[in-house]
Amino acid sequence: MGFRHHMNDRMSSRRLKAEHGEWSLIGPPSGGDTSNLLDQNISTPYFIYVLAFFSALGGFLFGYDTGVVSGAMLPLKREMNLNALWQELLVSSTVGAAALSALSGGYLNGWLGRRICILVASFIFSVGGIVLSLAQDKVVLLVGRVTVGLGIGIASMTVPVYIAEVSPPHMRGQLVTINSLFITGGQFVASVVDGAFSYLSRDGWRYMLGLSIIPAVLQFFGFVFLPESPRWLLQKGRSDEAHRVLSQIRGNQNIDEEYDKIKASIEEEKEVGAGVVILRILRHGPTRRALIVGCCLQMFQQLSGINTVMYYSATILQMGGVQDDKQAIWLAAATSATNFVFTLVGVWLVEKVGRRKLVLGSLLGTGLSLTLLAVSFLLSAQNSPPVTFHPYDPQNSTCRQSCELCMLDPNCGFCYRENGTVVFETSCVPVNLASTDHAAWGRSENLIKGSDNLIWAYNYCPTSYSWVVLMGLVLYLASFAPGMGPMPWTVNSEIYPLWARSTGNACSAAANWIFNVLVSLTFLHVAQFLTYYGAFFMYTGLVVLALLFVFACLPETKGLQLEDIENLFTGQLCSCRGSAYNDMRHIHYIRVKGSNCLQSDNEASDVE
């Protein structure tokens, strides 16, 4: 096998090392079995899994605390007498606080280091959990929700950075994606805890909200004993410590090249000049382009509508015709289980097919399933039962339309009798403002569920299309979870040079949280204006935009050492799509014609 070496090629020394069997810094080939190619002496120590596990507990808490609130809201509404405004406040205050703290987390990360930030986040999570579980009134609840939000923000931007910085290149994608697996795992556990404690007649919400203390304390004590990122240590001039930690996490592998590369990239920082990091990022072409790609990926993740599905799955299923409250809660648990299981597929695929293909495939499936959801809502709307029964209306209300329009008006609900699949004696009447479980007056005012075949439908219409909605939801999650769920976090942890990494991740995580609030706060209003099928068609359109953006702009980062990845952004924006891949023997760069984003494109592919 004749390698042609190109000594002026920045990569050639790495290739040379590869020839001599030093694969540790380069990573395994895409897909196949690497065991016969790897030197037995340089296997990665298990310690890296311990680091990834304790860090990813931050992801678990992120998932748990964002997921638990929808189920906790049902008993909270009852016991604390919460009106719609307070319910919205308790949900969105956490996400808003997360956006702010993710932004400030960039500064804290650079200043205090990744390890201290993770310790601070787990401490904040523990305090938030204690405040929530002991809360006596809604103001204290709000304080608790803001507190956990602050923890979530810091954890969401620090954990992927830390894992990426301690991982060897060939495992980095997988280990960072494990953090996303823990996010969806946290959401799943939260939905099961919600389901289980919803049977308690009082104080169930205290357990739901308080149980997060356990993983938070576990993470705190774990991190007291775990090391700082060697990259951050080197940046701070603590070279001996950095060398020691790197040897500790790489075991018997040769760390010289990795160590030198990190040092070289710190030297490069000086070329960029001094000043406020975000301004330096914006002035420096490659990092500016990386920031645009990173933030847009996070924005598109949220614009694909994942959190309308996660936060409103019970409502969506009800709109699709699932009538029973408890059934809806457990179906929502099944939704988050699907999200979790399919994130596992992402963990499995990320080092095999790479980030780019995973995201493209995921967006394609997400778009198709959103179309299916939209079509099923359209069919339900077109077949929505008309109003046939007009009781005397003491308030002269406006609730007098078909079920579809009745459902879209938050002031009205649909009341009907059912015999098998036949719906009859249908009316649309105002909802009781204190509890949406009842009508304000008339035959559904004091409704005992199921009595006399009478059904009060707030937020949904009787339809025979619920199974299509259910199928659409499952397909949506199966497509979203392996790619668009985890990859924005994974890619962001890799694409910035060391000096810009904390700030870049802070900005992109904040973009994620800001669009999260935006989409989830507007969903019900958007549905009211555009109808449900209109809303889902709109998300489909946004996914098509995302697909075009990713196709044009997202380069492949699989297998590259962190310090090499910035080279992918040295050309014009979007000129390096799909450009680098590593097939174990050498790194290929295929650049889009005319760009200068790579230093070694042609040479890299003429290897035989």
Ligand SMILES: O[C@H]1[C@H](O)[C@@H](O)[C@H](O)[C@@H](O)[C@H]1O
């Ligand atoms: O990657 C995660 C994951 O997909 C979650 O299910 C979702 O709730 C978050 O918003 C997202 O950032």
